[in-house]
Amino acid sequence: MHTECPIPVSADETVRLGHGSGGELSQRLLREYIYPHFDNAWTVQAHDSATLPRIGGRTVFTTDSFVVSPLFFPGGNIGELAVYGTVNDLAMSGARPLYLSCSLILEEGLPMKTLAAVMASMGRAAAATGVQLVTGDTKVVEKGKGDGLFINTAGIGSLEHVLSIAPDRIQPGDSILLSGDIGRHGMAVMARREGLEFDGPLLSDCAPLHEPVLALLEAGINVHCLRDLTRGGLATALVELAEGSRRQFSLRENDIAITEPVLGACEMLGLDPLYVANEGRFVAFVPPHQAQQALAILQKCPVSADSRAIGTVSASEAAEVILRNSIGCERLLDRLPGEQLPRIC
Amino acid sequence: MHTECPIPVSADETVRLGHGSGGELSQRLLREYIYPHFDNAWTVQAHDSATLPRIGGRTVFTTDSFVVSPLFFPGGNIGELAVYGTVNDLAMSGARPLYLSCSLILEEGLPMKTLAAVMASMGRAAAATGVQLVTGDTKVVEKGKGDGLFINTAGIGSLEHVLSIAPDRIQPGDSILLSGDIGRHGMAVMARREGLEFDGPLLSDCAPLHEPVLALLEAGINVHCLRDLTRGGLATALVELAEGSRRQFSLRENDIAITEPVLGACEMLGLDPLYVANEGRFVAFVPPHQAQQALAILQKCPVSADSRAIGTVSASEAAEVILRNSIGCERLLDRLPGEQLPRIC
Amino acid sequence: MKFLHEYRQREAVEKIAAEIHRVVTRPWTIMEVCGGQTHAIVKFGLQQLLPPQIELVHGPGCPVCVTSLEIIDQAIAIASRPDVIFCSFGDMLRVPGSNGDLLTVKAAGGDIRTVYSPLQALKVAEDNPHKEVVFFAIGFETTAPAHAMAVVLATKKRLRNFSLLVSHFLVPPAIEAICSAPGSRVQGFLAAGHVCAIMGYEQYRPLAREYRVPIVVTGFEPLDILEGVLLCVRQLEQGICLVLNQYARAVDRNGNLNAQEILELVFDIDDQAWRGVGSIAASGLRLRAEFARFDAGRRFGMAHSSGPDRSGCISGRIMQGLQKPCDCPHFGGRCRPEQPLGAPMVSSEGACAAYYRYRNRSTADAH
Amino acid sequence: MKFLHEYRQREAVEKIAAEIHRVVTRPWTIMEVCGGQTHAIVKFGLQQLLPPQIELVHGPGCPVCVTSLEIIDQAIAIASRPDVIFCSFGDMLRVPGSNGDLLTVKAAGGDIRTVYSPLQALKVAEDNPHKEVVFFAIGFETTAPAHAMAVVLATKKRLRNFSLLVSHFLVPPAIEAICSAPGSRVQGFLAAGHVCAIMGYEQYRPLAREYRVPIVVTGFEPLDILEGVLLCVRQLEQGICLVLNQYARAVDRNGNLNAQEILELVFDIDDQAWRGVGSIAASGLRLRAEFARFDAGRRFGMAHSSGPDRSGCISGRIMQGLQKPCDCPHFGGRCRPEQPLGAPMVSSEGACAAYYRYRNRSTADAH
Amino acid sequence: MCLGIPGRVEELLNESPLERSARVNFGGICKEINLAYVPEAREGDYVIVHVGFAISRVREQEAHRIFRYLERIGELGELQ
Amino acid sequence: MCLGIPGRVEELLNESPLERSARVNFGGICKEINLAYVPEAREGDYVIVHVGFAISRVREQEAHRIFRYLERIGELGELQ
Ligand code: SF4
Ligand code: SF4
Ligand SMILES: [Mg+2]
Ligand SMILES: [Mg+2]
Ligand SMILES: [Mg+2]
Ligand SMILES: [Mg+2]
Ligand SMILES: [Mg+2]
Ligand SMILES: [Mg+2]
Ligand SMILES: [Mg+2]
Ligand SMILES: [Mg+2]
Ligand SMILES: [Mg+2]
Numbered sequence A, B: 001m002h003t004e005c006p007i008p009v010s011a012d013e014t015v016r017l018g019h020g021s022g023g024e025l026s027q028r029l030l031r032e033y034i035y036p037h038f039d040n041a042w043t044v045q046a047h048d049s050a051t052l053p054r055i056g057g058r059t060v061f062t063t064d065s066f067v068v069s070p071l072f073f074p075g076g077n078i079g080e081l082a083v084y085g086t087v088n089d090l091a092m093s094g095a096r097p098l099y100l101s102c103s104l105i106l107e108e109g110l111p112m113k114t115l116a117a118v119m120a121s122m123g124r125a126a127a128a129t130g131v132q133l134v135t136g137d138t139k140v141v142e143k144g145k146g147d148g149l150f151i152n153t154a155g156i157g158s159l160e161h162v163l164s165i166a167p168d169r170i171q172p173g174d175s176i177l178l179s180g181d182i183g184r185h186g187m188a189v190m191a192r193r194e195g196l197e198f199d200g201p202l203l204s205d206c207a208p209l210h211e212p213v214l215a216l217l218e219a220g221i222n223v224h225c226l227r228d229l230t231r232g233g234l235a236t237a238l239v240e241l242a243e244g245s246r247r248q249f250s251l252r253e254n255d256i257a258i259t260e261p262v263l264g265a266c267e268m269l270g271l272d273p274l275y276v277a278n279e280g281r282f283v284a285f286v287p288p289h290q291a292q293q294a295l296a297i298l299q300k301c302p303v304s305a306d307s308r309a310i311g312t313v314s315a316s317e318a319a320e321v322i323l324r325n326s327i328g329c330e331r332l333l334d335r336l337p338g339e340q341l342p343r344i345c
Numbered sequence C, D: 001m002k003f004l005h006e007y008r009q010r011e012a013v014e015k016i017a018a019e020i021h022r023v024v025t026r027p028w029t030i031m032e033v034c035g036g037q038t039h040a041i042v043k044f045g046l047q048q049l050l051p052p053q054i055e056l057v058h059g060p061g062c063p064v065c066v067t068s069l070e071i072i073d074q075a076i077a078i079a080s081r082p083d084v085i086f087c088s089f090g091d092m093l094r095v096p097g098s099n100g101d102l103l104t105v106k107a108a109g110g111d112i113r114t115v116y117s118p119l120q121a122l123k124v125a126e127d128n129p130h131k132e133v134v135f136f137a138i139g140f141e142t143t144a145p146a147h148a149m150a151v152v153l154a155t156k157k158r159l160r161n162f163s164l165l166v167s168h169f170l171v172p173p174a175i176e177a178i179c180s181a182p183g184s185r186v187q188g189f190l191a192a193g194h195v196c197a198i199m200g201y202e203q204y205r206p207l208a209r210e211y212r213v214p215i216v217v218t219g220f221e222p223l224d225i226l227e228g229v230l231l232c233v234r235q236l237e238q239g240i241c242l243v244l245n246q247y248a249r250a251v252d253r254n255g256n257l258n259a260q261e262i263l264e265l266v267f268d269i270d271d272q273a274w275r276g277v278g279s280i281a282a283s284g285l286r287l288r289a290e291f292a293r294f295d296a297g298r299r300f301g302m303a304h305s306s307g308p309d310r311s312g313c314i315s316g317r318i319m320q321g322l323q324k325p326c327d328c329p330h331f332g333g334r335c336r337p338e339q340p341l342g343a344p345m346v347s348s349e350g351a352c353a354a355y356y357r358y359r360n361r362s363t364a365d366a367h
Numbered sequence E, F: 001m002c003l004g005i006p007g008r009v010e011e012l013l014n015e016s017p018l019e020r021s022a023r024v025n026f027g028g029i030c031k032e033i034n035l036a037y038v039p040e041a042r043e044g045d046y047v048i049v050h051v052g053f054a055i056s057r058v059r060e061q062e063a064h065r066i067f068r069y070l071e072r073i074g075e076l077g078e079l080q
């Protein structure tokens, strides 16, 4: 009685606890939903780890968990985000992203179709970015103990240059470059949040940022510091860097691009776009004499085509961020205590 | 008005969404609860990634997410588990574990005390194992969208030898060594599950396994394959390896140690200890002429002091696992379809 | 563990097996009635110890296997309600109804909890006064007293949010049905030790007499089962048809009178539908009128509505010893352990699951 | 965005500011009543554009700031119930009650949802018939018509599981209280544009006359606020006390009569407790008897029980222009943005939070 | 109190008096807004929106007043 | 049907007839078990437990019977 499996896992199936048991259902999940989107390394080794080729240069290591809700939002989904987010953290060290791990926490009841779409998207995002998904893990939690799907990616990259790219290298006089308009990711996600729904041309900026960074480095720009703008937005990232470098930053609001739809959504909910999340934007600190050249390089990459210089590092050691706004007044930016909540007042 | 913070974060606080916002609450969480238990690298770099010293040998990369409930169980907690689990996956490649990342998904409402205890435990586990926690991430999800605390660790290790340790190196005649008694972790966790509670001397076996593995390698044992026994237990691990190597394994049930409390709990719930999870046990496949030497080495390490040879790889290519049981009959072990459920019949 | 290990000793087992080999002269077909015995036979590979003349047939004594499609569908409907917490023994969760199983309901958000005991379900009801707590009370005579006690205690505690979806079966009528079925091949029975611990075994004497079958009340360890087989075969070889008690350490001739008393207080005997087999007269239990308010079917207005089982599963015939799993057209095709069509594929010791495991072997002798 | 960008143009703003500088000869203290205006003043740094003689005092026009401790405690008690889904505007979640805030309840498992509109809460009630859905109806005259409409629609839709925890405030009585307070320093008012969009501004004329204060109905953009200041200062310099309408693009003298009609249908005027300030006669709204069944306080038997606010927060005096945040003993100590003791520390544009941000600067001139 | 922002009425969605609503455009993004209190608003009009309700219709005429005033100041300034 | 396993009664916990219970030991791990149906069980006795209820008391005498029988077979075998 040698029977083959005649049943393709049906598309309207959902994740069950058994898919996380390590048993036959787990195997099918891996075989049918996950391996096809990963590089052979993982599948072939059929082992709980990946043995990598020797890494040239110093190794950079990072991790992020992705918990976005909804899983699909205008302009992206959690799968792309999980690839790009970790690629970007590697890029912000000036590293070339090489390998990613992928660890899934599935909630019982997640439609298999959703998982399939997310995994396919991860596979495409990895291919487009030139990183390899080489090792992973899958857990299933009971209904009500997760939120559909959480993804963790850890990443390994190689530093192929001798620069140190870190907050403490920020110098007075440095030019602060911003790679595009801000607030799109946060507002695109919010546009799909239950109850707040609005529609319109609001797409997440979710994108990989290694290309412009490597372009800067290859051109010999003496990059002092880089930071991708994720939760907390531009303002939080800069406050962290001001504190990390003990420098004062002066920003010009007029040079910070915000699209009309982002502004409209922010005004409607009483949110400040400076604190709204991005997933495809970064700031670069470069010496003033290289600022024009750096800007030109950034503007040549599609993902950072709208880069602008938005401010400078001043001589003061006050560790603060000052925004000169559109009407010429100054505003001190600080960290928000917690999440921005929609206001009525 | 230069005011200092006079309030220590009170011990009866709980995690709030703001702790995941990237704002001031996030900073405090990191500063007070997480950084103290990590190596300086992460704290000092204050960056989203860690730049590591050059890694000697080939690099091994792995990841696992930990979703155990309850978070504390007899003999361990999720923090230790997250360190040892990834250390063990590295060890199973024959690698020396070097660096871990730590990514937390906190559920709103998690008591800070719990977080503090788990993080302290992670710190101790890392120190005891000689790995460094060098990069991390923290997310907070709404109440009802998590289960207190999920931890992902990814790990990097170095391969300092030229052996390939993988299923396809398993050879007919290989001796199968098991590093101790089985089923303790799964039953210790179940003993604390709501409704099933039972008490007694049932401790998880949760422990790091790199020491006995490195001892085997240093002694020149030609280790063919290693596998730690986690979800799915001994039976599932061996079935996977039988399929991965396309070899038939013959096991002797009498040589597989199971303590009385584990057996008692399994009998009570109608579970098969061969399929119950472990977190500090592994199997090693070694050439028959080195089996005695390997066993002696394993028995010298406290964590594998009760190691025994439990079976051999036979010449057949049937890719199956046969257990000769205590009464001399044979039983074919296969993967369970999903989770083992307690039986009444 | 005392009273377990000694019944799993190789030497003792081999001695009994040798005695069976010595006694047997002709082929005999013996049914072990109870799913627990089947479990032990498959897990320990006991068939390997028996002479080829002896064929063990796996009987219908597994509540998971015989609970009717209609009741499973009712369970699924009730468990799907947002106001309900549905408590069940673990192995019921994977049994397929007309459309999905309880695990599917759970995955879709139903609050379904695995319990070890009906007392746990009672506690859930006490702890969740704003929810309806429904316990899936399946079982044979062994389990019925536990369910009866849950009803008594719920009454005493004045719980208004607790009810039972009852699916209870009685063994003797099933044995009678098997004996009287046309084409029956079963020549002797190992009766279910734990059922007899409650009910005693006086009821089996008329059956043994009428159908001329030896019946041996048997335990669950390898040594018990082999001794049960020996006591059965010895009678068969000698043409005797007595009721014998192999499991005397746990079973008294009259059973457990305390338990029988509470059982009669709470339940009435009624006709019952057995999955795959059909209705058998007076083979089930239902709540007595006094306790009708604990009847979940009534409380949630469950209509008797499931159509016939169209799955094509032949489990009933397998459990009666009339056919084998490989005779089923779905075996290994639409029906596999990770997506069972019928109950015998659900647990790894179910008849079909055991066959499935050995499907790639030339010798299918281990089940 | 049309009607926003043009009021944020640097050139126009500078022209108006220059005109204010030109007109001012003496110190003047002006209160912007509305929290939305405070928000704009702090965020845009408008004080930097004004001559040093002009001091802006942040008024009590923020429902988040003035909702009484008692109501917050009631909200927390109701939101903690397992049968309740509690809907609130986002910024209320962080306001401290006697013991924790709504975010704490949420973290402990309370089903609390942030809504943008009361209509959303209504939808939650329709979607969750087995739950009690309570909407935290806070606000001034601007928001009250939305809440009134929610009550009307709930009546029309026969929703039985919807109620409102009402905390509604009226502006004119508050202005009168501030004017008549002993030691009041406020010499002119920027009245709240959106409140007047609903209510018109005829009610302000007697106040302006009696207390001899100019009152300028003002919008929310930099240009609006500066023009409001200019219209106020010009009167102060000339000793005139009129009610003027700076925000005529949105405000009609008589307000929105449609809205007023529904408002009166649903609400009665009543005395109201303002957090930190105390009770002000006829300064609040409560549901009329016909709609009493929508009153969450009644439905859940909320007792009037909160003790006095023992936190020591001086927010009331700050909102009346009588003291400054740095006069508060808790400022920057027990009270900080990530754990506010009082409402003005909650939002980043609250008076105390704004002071806190600039605490390390020698010049505290930016707020 | 009372965050209110101007949006353009794009399309009427519901004409029943109490639930009268329209798609209102705020810088490109749109949301359904209750128009019961501003029944006179037509497509193309701007309305001030607060918590999902239009509370008044923007009068374009009045909106330009301040710019005319600023021009006058400018002219006066030039004269001085 | 009817997974039942033997455990040793360690300590009586509740003496009320219907909720009579004891800590019962299964190879070292313990669980509270209802003893209402086996009121005669004493500490040190073994009981067969099914779904949280003791359903019968193990009779040691009977438990040894099979081993005595096996010895007899053995003796017979040696005789043969
Ligand atoms: S193989 Fe499946 S469908 Fe066929 S009898 Fe067995 S359980 Fe039923
Ligand atoms: S600093 Fe805090 S306690 Fe003091 S007035 Fe401000 S909000 Fe109240
Ligand atoms: Mg990271
Ligand atoms: Mg980053
Ligand atoms: Mg990141
Ligand atoms: Mg894993
Ligand atoms: Mg969920
Ligand atoms: Mg791993
Ligand atoms: Mg492993
Ligand atoms: Mg692992
Ligand atoms: Mg991160």
Ligand SMILES: [Mg+2]
Residues within 6 Å of the ligand: A144, A145, B143, B144, B145, B146, B147, B148
């Ligand atoms: Mg939870």
